[in-house]
Amino acid sequence: MKQFVSLFQSIDQTTSTNLKKDAICKYLSEASADDAAWAIYFLSGRRLKRLIGVQQLKEWLYQKVDLPEWLIDDTYSSVGDLAETIALLVDASEPKEQESLSLSQWLASRILPLRTVGIDQQREIVTSWWSTLDYDTCFIINKLLTGALRIGVSQSLAAAAVAQHSDLPKPTILHRLMGKWEPTAEFFEQLVSADDGSAQISRPYPFCLAAGLETAPEALGDVALWQVEWKWDGIRAQIVRREGHCFIWSRGEELIETRFPEITEQAMLLPDGTVLDGEILAWSQEGGVMEFSQLQRRIGRKTAGKKLLSEVPCAFLAYDLLEHDGLDMRQHPLADRRESLEKLLRSCSTGLKISDTLEQDDWNELAVLRAESRARQVEGLMVKKKDSHYGTGRKRGIWWKWKIEPYTIDAVLLYAQAGHGRRANLYTDYTFGVWSGADLVPIAKAYSGLSDKEIRTLDKWIRKHTIERFGPVRSVELEQVFELAFEGINRSTRHKSGIAVRFPRIVRWRQDLSAKEADTLEQVTSLIADS
């Protein structure tokens, strides 16, 4: 563990991406393959399946530390990270264990076996670690217990480090890190070998991500060079059909085939050695795409019951062919891939749909279509270069999303809560409301959109103008107005306001407006009719 703790320190003690990468490389070359596998597992953002709940750890902390519970809660809300709060609060204890187990040994002989014992024993074991471990080790172990490590290394950086260590291209490493794998010595050896042999049959490809189009589309040149589609508002997914099996991966690399049995059934009709990129949508035979909130009902269920299946049928709209006849197609131009995709779906009549291309002669006509986006329940247009290969991650210039302008409203700040991680101890999580008669009803929560300077100013204001505290949440004087943007709006029975908005964020702080001038619920609700 010492070695891994020292890797953590090296990473944590620099803001330079290159130095972080060098530190990971150094670790990979010195560590055993077992340790390296676990290190990459955690650094690339993977986590242990829920071992011990956050609430549980808090309970144990209450018992362990001789302080009132509210004070521990206040402290946690100020520190913004439970693993760190625990390490800081128990740090006083004197005797330290001489640490000799490595990362993989810690996992195999200590952490993973926690699953096999009862809760009382879990508490005994974990709290005894708290008493004996040094601060950094305690912090890291707590991080592993509570979820993702998240220490300032992105998946991309972890992959870059493996690539540098193994002298392989980064896209190859990113691909090998996709999907399901176990952090074993064997896996790590394959990860860094020139030929990784027979890959996991379920392994998806890294998704190609689009960048937002910030210029006028004319800047992209001749419209004929581009393939244009609707920008669907569903779940991005990859269908992997290999060796008699079918896997459906979400972009978050979760397997979701059991949630969408009707799509799996269709996908089974694809020939072996096929991988499709596309979108899962709630889709009715008669009306086509349904509201996103309907799809949400399906996302929430591990398996869907008959009633839900018939109320919210789902469809897969394919837009790219990544593997064909067992061959990786990603280096072929999009136009060729599209042609193969159309041919494939025609020939095997699976019921899987294709995302239609919009054939228009100029950008103006496309702009007209784009204006219909809301009525068509889409988010705008996707513009993809016809001669481009399928990129790994967000590569500018290949795929553009030409989204519709968001809805905007003016709303009043009602509540604030301190953030986590680098926003610890700063009030950065806000709840906003609009007028319903003489009252303000909460309409949206937003966390992003303000500059660091604005956040600090607002934080000070919040501290000075708090009306009431509810645990970590403060209600504030009804004075500050913000312009919020969001992508979608639906009726909702779960919200007091009766509506739910999607992707709300702050556009600007309207210091020129008084609370009275903020929008009313009526005005906001009228946007629904608009869609």
Next chain:
Amino acid sequence: MHDKSDTLIKATSNGLICEAGGFAIDPWEPSELALITHAHADHARPGSERYISTPDSVALLKRRLGDTIDIRAVNYNEPIRLGSTDVSFHPAGHVLGSAQIRVEQAGNVWVFTGDFKRDFDPTCLPFELVPCDTLITEATFALPVYRWQSGREVAGEIAHWWNLNIEADRPSVLFCYSLGKAQRVLAELMHYCSRSVFLHGAVAPLTDIYRREGVAMLPTQQLDLKEKRNYNAELVIAPPGAAGSTWMRRFKGASTGFCSGWMRVRGNRRRRGYDRGFVLSDHADWPALIQTIKECGAKKILTTHGQSETLVRYLRELGYSADELSTQYTSNDAETETLTAANDAVVNDRHQT
């Protein structure tokens, strides 16, 4: 109906006022007579007619408030009579010249700690415990996660970091509050090396004053902004306000560090984008706050700036009569040291050019 003893010192919109003594303590608005606990900008403000401070604070206050202020020096532990009160200054261990102020009237004793710490600091007299009936205490770091290592240990970490940067042939830029923290670091570093340190223009004049008052520190030289040279392997001490400014450009590839109690929490450091955070504070940590409150014997505790609410609630649960005082001492959030120091930097840069 207020008992007089209840309000020997009160918080008004102008600052802490003692009517019976006819003076204000660290007022934020000009007053006739201002007693100053120490020379930090949020405690020592310009405009008052007369000032009283400890002798060690005089030079610092003149530097901050101007040579022409009317200031009287009173030794630590030397009682003076003001109005119907007896007043004395006692070491607070915060920075050079820092004091707690004790006010007694008819056997009723109040003490205002100003800013204080109880850890050893080679640049100032150690904190003195002053028994009292009512204690007005700072509460900057009143959360149990704030616990300090000794300054010596932290200086060891800084020296180690500097050595690593020497090996990697890059500059070390250490951000410290320019009055107090910078000099404490320079003094503690003497245990680890004897190299010379470069100082930002906001830090150098204050360091000179410390030297004149007899504080032993590493040799230093003020950065010459016109000189073109590289600072690889050098240690540069600057106020936090200089971070991210064009001033930083001359230290290409530098590793940056920040010395502050706030660095105890990882998110505070990451948000500011420093490579290293060194947990070194001139304020009392949680154990020292609680210890002081218990030892001074006061039955009533009033808190100023910082985690006041938290401390008050905790003390009430322990059976104390405790309340928050509303003041404008600004160390109530993580940005203060940065902001105050940034102002220093601006003022002093102007002096330079």
